[in-house]
Amino acid sequence: MTEDTKRLQDSSESEPMAFNPEQSSYTRMFLQDVLLNLKVGIAEWERHPDKRQRVLVDVDCFMRQERHEGTSINDVLDYNRLYEYLMTWQERPHTDLLETLAEELADVCFQDSRVEACRVRIRKPDIYWNAGAAGIEFHRRRESRNAQAE
DSSP: OOHHHHHHHHTTSSSOOSOOTTTOOEEEEEEEEEEEEEOBOSSGGGGSTTOOEEEEEEEEEEEEOSSOOOSSGGGSOOHHHHHHHHHHGGGSOOBSOHHHHHHHHHHHHTTSTTOOEEEEEEEETTSSTTSSOEEEEEEEEHHHHHHHHO
């Protein structure tokens, strides 16, 4: 079992991802540890108008793919599209919850119709002096989102 396969299985205990690596070929596009300085949080000290804090974002997008074919950026999932979107967060007004940001990022992932599942993880590495980070992680599948919309 590869490290990525183990990570995918370990990270989805409560809700399985759309892709079972043992049953389906897939492509995983990811951005890892994107560092942003954001106005985010519900604590009084986090709400100060000039207060920004470091936030790390990971995002994985999955699409079924037996074999890569093509030679153009249009033939692949474009991580730059997500990176550019994340950079806009640094200009946004204060956001109370990391969950709001994560759902918005998941929506952007699914703008590419080939994305069948995504994982979004957002963490604050400086929130507690004696913890590596605090944060949230969402796993979303396209079919789950479509069922909720109906």
